[in-house]
Amino acid sequence: NFCEFCLSNLSLSHLATSLPLPSERDHLRPRIDLIVFMIDIKSKYSLKNVETSLAYVDASFFLGKVCFLATGVGRLNSCSVETNVICKLGETYNSPVLFCELEVRLATAQRLLRILQICAGHIPGVSALSFVSLMRNSYDY
Amino acid sequence: MQRRRSSKTPKQPLHVFHKSQTDLSAWRKGGRINPEKSLQNNLSSNDQKYDSQESSLEQALSYLEKVQNPVALKKNTVLQKHLATVESTALQQGLPPEAFEILLSVVLSGKFVDTVNTRLLKSLIPTSVIPENSLVTAVSWLCASKCSSSIQLLFLRWLITVFDFIDHKEQLHALYGFFFSFLQDEKMCPYICHLLYLLTRKESGESHLCELETILFLILFGMQSYLQALLSLYKLFCPEQVTITLPGKMKTYFKNSEGPWKAAIAAVRQRNQGTSPLSQAVFLGTSQPQSRKRKWNAQLVIPASSTNTNNLEEDREKSSVESYSANESFPVEQLRTFPQLLQNIHCLEFPSQMGSVLTNPLLLHYMNCVKDESIYLRLYYWMGQMLQEECTWCVVDNPNEEEFKSFLNTVYKAECFLQEGLADCEEFLYRTLPLWDGVCCRSEVLRLVSWIPLSSVSDIKSYLYDPLAQLFYTSSIYFKCSVLETLKQLLQNWLNCNVIQMDSEFSSLNTTLSGLVNVVAELVHFVGRISTIALRLENNSTFLLYFILDFYETVCDMYLKYNLPLLILPPAGVFYPALLCMDSVNLNQLCYIMYRYRTNLVAAKENELSKKKILQFKFSNQTYQEYNQYITAMVGCLWTSSVFQKDIHPQGLRMDDELLSKTAVKELKTSFNIVYHPAMMGYSVHFLQQACPDDTTFNFRLIKGKKWDWYLEYLYAQGLEGLKVFIESSISRVSQAARSKAENMQM
Numbered sequence: 067n068f069c070e071f072c073l074s075n076l077s078l079s080h081l082a083t084s085l086p087l088p089s090e091r092d093h094l095r096p097r098i099d100l101i102v103f104m105i106d107i108k109s110k111y112s113l114k115n116v117e118t119s120l121a122y123v124d125a126s127f128f129l130g131k132v133c134f135l136a137t138g139v140g141r142l143n144s145c146s147v148e149t150n151v152i153c154k155l156g157e158t159y160n161s162p163v164l165f166c167e168l169e170v171r172l173a174t175a176q177r178l179l180r181i182l183q184i185c186a187g188h189i190p191g192v193s194a195l196s197f198v199s200l201m202r203n204s205y206d207y
Numbered sequence: 208m209q210r211r212r213s214s215k216t217p218k219q220p221l222h223v224f225h226k227s228q229t230d231l232s233a234w235r236k237g238g239r240i241n242p243e244k245s246l247q248n249n250l251s252s253n254d255q256k257y258d259s260q261e262s263s264l265e266q267a268l269s270y271l272e273k274v275q276n277p278v279a280l281k282k283n284t285v286l287q288k289h290l291a292t293v294e295s296t297a298l299q300q301g302l303p304p305e306a307f308e309i310l311l312s313v314v315l316s317g318k319f320v321d322t323v324n325t326r327l328l329k330s331l332i333p334t335s336v337i338p339e340n341s342l343v344t345a346v347s348w349l350c351a352s353k354c355s356s357s358i359q360l361l362f363l364r365w366l367i368t369v370f371d372f373i374d375h376k377e378q379l380h381a382l383y384g385f386f387f388s389f390l391q392d393e394k395m396c397p398y399i400c401h402l403l404y405l406l407t408r409k410e411s412g413e414s415h416l417c418e419l420e421t422i423l424f425l426i427l428f429g430m431q432s433y434l435q436a437l438l439s440l441y442k443l444f445c446p447e448q449v450t451i452t453l454p455g456k457m458k459t460y461f462k463n464s465e466g467p468w469k470a471a472i473a474a475v476r477q478r479n480q481g482t483s484p485l486s487q488a489v490f491l492g493t494s495q496p497q498s499r500k501r502k503w504n505a506q507l508v509i510p511a512s513s514t515n516t517n518n519l520e521e522d523r524e525k526s527s528v529e530s531y532s533a534n535e536s537f538p539v540e541q542l543r544t545f546p547q548l549l550q551n552i553h554c555l556e557f558p559s560q561m562g563s564v565l566t567n568p569l570l571l572h573y574m575n576c577v578k579d580e581s582i583y584l585r586l587y588y589w590m591g592q593m594l595q596e597e598c599t600w601c602v603v604d605n606p607n608e609e610e611f612k613s614f615l616n617t618v619y620k621a622e623c624f625l626q627e628g629l630a631d632c633e634e635f636l637y638r639t640l641p642l643w644d645g646v647c648c649r650s651e652v653l654r655l656v657s658w659i660p661l662s663s664v665s666d667i668k669s670y671l672y673d674p675l676a677q678l679f680y681t682s683s684i685y686f687k688c689s690v691l692e693t694l695k696q697l698l699q700n701w702l703n704c705n706v707i708q709m710d711s712e713f714s715s716l717n718t719t720l721s722g723l724v725n726v727v728a729e730l731v732h733f734v735g736r737i738s739t740i741a742l743r744l745e746n747n748s749t750f751l752l753y754f755i756l757d758f759y760e761t762v763c764d765m766y767l768k769y770n771l772p773l774l775i776l777p778p779a780g781v782f783y784p785a786l787l788c789m790d791s792v793n794l795n796q797l798c799y800i801m802y803r804y805r806t807n808l809v810a811a812k813e814n815e816l817s818k819k820k821i822l823q824f825k826f827s828n829q830t831y832q833e834y835n836q837y838i839t840a841m842v843g844c845l846w847t848s849s850v851f852q853k854d855i856h857p858q859g860l861r862m863d864d865e866l867l868s869k870t871a872v873k874e875l876k877t878s879f880n881i882v883y884h885p886a887m888m889g890y891s892v893h894f895l896q897q898a899c900p901d902d903t904t905f906n907f908r909l910i911k912g913k914k915w916d917w918y919l920e921y922l923y924a925q926g927l928e929g930l931k932v933f934i935e936s937s938i939s940r941v942s943q944a945a946r947s948k949a950e951n952m953q954m
Contacts, residue, residue, distance in 0.1 A: 139642040140603025149641070162677065165642045167603050173646035177681040184744075191743050200740060201677055 085119035099186040099194075100131050102178065105152055107138045107145040113152070120159065130194030131185055132161040133201075135178070140167035162201035267292040268306060271313050271327075290323060294330045301334030301475040304374075308341035315348035315362060317355070324358050328365055332471045334479060336374040342366070343378050350385060356394060363398035368468045370405050371560055380406060400433035404588075407440050408556075436588075440581065542569050557582055561589045565621040575625055587631040590618065594635040600647045601639055608648065615651035619658070627704070628658035637670035645678045645686055653689055657696035661704065664729050672733050679737055680744065684751055687741050691754040694734050698761055701727060702769040724773050731762050731775045739780030747784045749793060755781055756796045763803040766811055774807055774826060776833050779858035786844055787860075787885075791927065794886040799929030801841060802936050804834060838937055845930075846938055848880045874908075881930075882910050882918070894921050 087095070101123065106112040116134075123132065136152045138145065149165070156163035162181075166174035181201075185194040267289035274286075293310070296302065302310070310331060314324045349359060373379065383406060389399045537551040539558050548555075548569045555573060557564065564570045564586060574582055595601075599608045622628055632655055643652065659671060679690050705723055738755040745751050759781070765771045776782070777800075785797040811826055836856040843850030844860075854861045872878055882891045891907060898917065899909055910918050923931045 139601065142601050142642075164677075164681075166644060167600065169603050170600070170644065170647070173644040173682075176683070177645075177678075180681045189744060190746075192740075197680070201680060 084115055085122040098127075098131070100133065100182050101127055102133055102135050104135045104137055105147065105155075107136050107147045107149065107152070108141065110146050113147050113155075117155075128160050130196075130198035132159060133178075133181060133198075134159075134161060134163045135174070136163060136165045137168045139165045140169055156202070160198070160202065162198055263289070263292045264296050264306075268309050272309050274318070286319075286323070290326060294326060297330035297332045298471060298475070300479065301332045301472070302330070303334055304336050304338045304341075307331065307333070307337050308344055311341050311345040311362075312348060314358065315345055315354050316351075317353040317358070321355055321358060324354060325361060328358065328361050329467050331365055331369070332468060332475055333369060333372045334475065335372075337369055337372045339373055339375045339378050342373060343382065346379075346382050346385060360394060360398065363395060363402060365468060367398060367401050367405065369472070370402075372472075376406070380408065383407075397433045400437045404433075404437055404440060407437070440584065539567075539570065542567075545569065545572075548573060552576075557585070561586045562593070565617050568624060571621060571624050583630075587629065590629065591631045591635065594631070598635070598639055600643055612648050612651050615648060615655060619651065619654045622655070622658040626700075628660040628700075630660070633659050633662075637666075640671065640674040640678075643674070643678065645682045649686070649689065653693040654696075657693050657700060659697060661701050661723065661726055664726055667726065668729070676733075676737055680740065684745050684748060687745070687751060688754045691734065691738070691751075691758055694730065695758045695761055698727065698730055698758070701730075702761070702765065702771060705771060706769055720772075724771065727765070727771065728773055728775060731773075734758055735775070735778040735781060739778050742780065742784050747788070749788065749790050752785055752788055752793045753796070756785060756793060756800060759800050760796070760803075763800045764807060766807040772811075772826075774804065774811070774830055776804065776830065776837065779856060782837055783840075783858070783860070786841060789885050791886045791890065794884070795927045795929040797929070798841075798845075798927075798933035801837065802929065802932045805838075805936055808834060841933075842938060844879060845881045845884060846934075848875075848877050848883075850879060851875075877908070881922070882907050887922075890922055890925060891918070894918050897921075 103116045103119070104112070105116050134152060134156050136147075136149065139149075152163055164174065164177060181197070183189055184192050184197045187194075270285070270289050271293075293302075310327055313319070314327050317324070319327075345362065348354070349362065352359075383403070386399055386403055386406070389395050390403075392399070537554050537556075539555060542548060542551070542555070552573065557570070557574075561582075564574060564582075574586075593614065597605055597607070597611050597614065599605050599611050605611070618629065618632055622632070636652070636655060636659065656671070656675075659667075675690060679687055701723075734755075738758075741751055742748070742755070755777075759777050762775060762777075765773055777785075782797075785793055788794055788797075808826065808831060812831075836854075836859070840850055840854045840856060840859055843853045847853075850860050851862045851867055852864075867875055881887055891910065892905065894917075895902065895905060895907065895909065898914060899906075902909065919934070
């Protein structure tokens, strides 16, 4: 159930179950605008997987091109990863955390798409770094 | 009394069973037969042929009741058959009221093995009501402890789940002491606490608290959350007797005890929707007919059985407005008019289903004036549970989004009526907003947000602003507009509460004026920040700007309208996009807002100078300075065409002459004012066509002198009221002829 999106451009998105990505197709890989780490809050394993994969992400991505998507909030009763653990993760890596339920995902997909538009530089005057810092601490400048 | 009752039980069920035989059959047809009709059919129904299932439920019940020796399930096919019948009937249609006494006696007398008892208990799903008598019997069996402890626990969980289906509760209240004694049982204690919490009334709290020993015992038991809950209720009823301090709010007091029944009950109710006159009769009582079926909605209606029903009959004979004596309580379901409320206000008792208060304006009035904490506690407890269990984005299996919406709406209406937010709703929002996708029940949730009570800045920051801002930045423009609208409502609600508080001059609320000023200032700054960012994200959308300016329409009048010593100007990121916007509606609105800022600031200055009041707060010079900067920019932009030279705001429009000359605009000094402003261009073109019909070159320079005045008159006639009040107040015209020398008014 765990996967990681590497979305690039508006239409292209790639899925990988963990990092690092295989190196043989490196030359064919397009620019990566946003990495979305998906964490299933019902599975401790998925959190662990994300934590190990994070080590392979280049530091420059943490300047606004990473976000965490915690899935499965529709069944909070059966969650095994505490939400504040995920929030902590977001804080540590300076990246926003979104919560969603995969069974009702249209709204979340649209939200991700908006983040992607900004990260890919499609909104004039708003950079990925400034936006992500807004998303993280919205109130104290 | 217990023993006596138990000894009676063997006869009673039989009697009930026979008497109700025809009712049973009427019920089983599940049809649209009303009770009168089924009575008429009394005789003939005996002759009617039952289909196989019908007769076998009766047979099953009588078999279960009569079988004497405990029998093993495996070997006994007859028992298996009857058991299956009971189970399938229960799941499909629910069980009729008459079945409960029989089945509860069977289960709690321990005559079968536990597997059978468990299966029977699990199928105790009511079609309509559960007669109180059957529970009295059950409790007496419980006291006799003939069944195993696991069955006892399961029975208690069942009782808590179906509590609202019990037709009367008077006799159950009489058994309060028996339940209380079960507190000593370690395993049963959590469930007994929950049950007592549901049952406790003022009298029961008093009489049982007197036994201080028990409380000591409770304390020794360790402060479990369920004991705390019960104690806190007692403490409310008789604070002088509970001296220990209880920790603050807890999220959940009780374990979920609904077990396998809740879903089954819901399914049965859904299936029987509208078809069972019986089930409706219970919930409607004497109140207005409504077609509310599901759990919480059913609980929004005051049931006839909610209070002492014995009063009902007597009351019919009395005149309806007659007052009740002090020791007798007025049945709330008969409360219809405001005079009735006034007359009986000393002897009202809230219904056992607190949810019904939400839809009843009279009870809301009453709740508002009695200042009884326990009522709020009961309501919050019930509401908290409903919100938690039914929240459609936290419980994805819950398919009833529409019903949840209507419930949220009911809560919102009650809040509007009370003119205050309910604490439990706040907690619910704080807990679930970070998990919300911003789409599910959007308008309902946002309306509830507008009633979040004023509390500490840090709480609101981390629980409301943070999750809201995240959603705001990543959601559609429509969501952004709704959030702005909501925050305007929130601001107005806070300001209104403040006005009331100041008028009545009692500061019972623990907010000081400076506290209030801080919280409001934080909200205004928050909106300023998110608006600035939103305008950039949405490319200065006109639609969005409209909502932002709407918010500032409230902000600019806080001093005069709400008597709050606070004025905050919009940030440059809002002001300049509004000043340079492309449509006249927003420009007009900006002019109006700046005019109101001026009026407020002038009033504040006057108050300060005359020193009529000892001023605890005064506006800083920075506010005046900022206002003057904005006014300079506006006058330069709308009147003197000098904005590029004169604007001194650091984020303003000032440009070097060299840069300006590069634009190659001729006659720079007269080319950016009310005539050339992009938002006004439409008007000036139209005006030129009417004023100089011969001129086809659109020579805007023709609008000067007398024509300038005409142009102004024309603009005012077009409904640009904001522009009018702004020009008339902020631009002093030395003389009509020397109009171009207008200056901004210095404050």
